Amino acid sequence: MSDALQVFLxxxxxxxxxxxxxxxxxxxxxxxEWEKAxxxxxxxxxxxxxxxxEDAGFEFSIEEVDDDDLEAWDVERxxxxxxxxxxxxxxxxxxxxxxxxxxxxxxxxxxxxITFDENDELTVTAANLKQWREALLGAxxxx
Numbered sequence: 001m002s003d004a005l006q007v008f009l010x011x012x013x014x015x016x017x018x019x020x021x022x023x024x025x026x027x028x029x030x031x032x033e034w035e036k037a038x039x040x041x042x043x044x045x046x047x048x049x050x051x052x053x054e055d056a057g058f059e060f061s062i063e064e065v066d067d068d069d070l071e072a073w074d075v076e077r078x079x080x081x082x083x084x085x086x087x088x089x090x091x092x093x094x095x096x097x098x099x100x101x102x103x104x105x106x107x108x109x110x111x112x113x114i115t116f117d118e119n120d121e122l123t124v125t126a127a128n129l130k131q132w133r134e135a136l137l138g139a140x141x142x143x
Contacts, residue, residue: 003097004090006073006115007104008065008083013111014040020106028052028141029102040087049099051141056099059090075116079123083114101136105129 015023017040021031031049034042041062048057065086070077087107089100107113108126115124117132124132133141 004059004088005100005104007087007089007107007113008080008115009085009087009107009111009113010083011085014062014085015107015110016040017043020110023110024102024106027102027106029056029099031057031099041085051095051099051102054095056093056095058096058100058103060087062087073116074118079116080114087113098137098141101133102141105133 017034017037020040021033024031029049029051031047034047037043043060043062045059045061046057047060048055050056062085065077065080065084067077069086087104089103091097091100104113104115104124108115108124108129112126115132116122117124117135122128122132122135
């Protein structure tokens with residue numbers, strides 16, 4: 001069984017693939033390289049890696065925001081403040097969840113991404129990432 005997290009961002013702020021991989025490596029998340037991919041928009045499928053030496057990865061996709069998807073997630077387009085892309089990270093294990101949370105934290109910090117935690121009715125931005133990470137993981141993996 002899997003679950004998923006979504007993060008919304010503006011297409012003109014998508015970070016380069018190499019930049020993302022290097023910055024995440026600094027945080028302890030080592031993602032495998034994608035051949036024939038120069039941008040995050042070229043990545044699609046399972047993205048394996050290691051978090052602090054343990055296997056961790058997630059299914060990764062990125063696409064334009066679709067109004068039908070927004071309705072299913074109970075999100076209004078006005079809440080996105082012009083963000084036109086949605087990244088979805090599906091995870092299977094606790095380590096996969098931790099890897100997905102670190103990836104979304106990077107996106108929120110580096111390119112003004114936004115996600116929504118419907119359990120806590122929380123809009124997650126760079127300003128409250130620590131609180132969100134602790135709520136999902138029990139402790140902040142970046143400390």
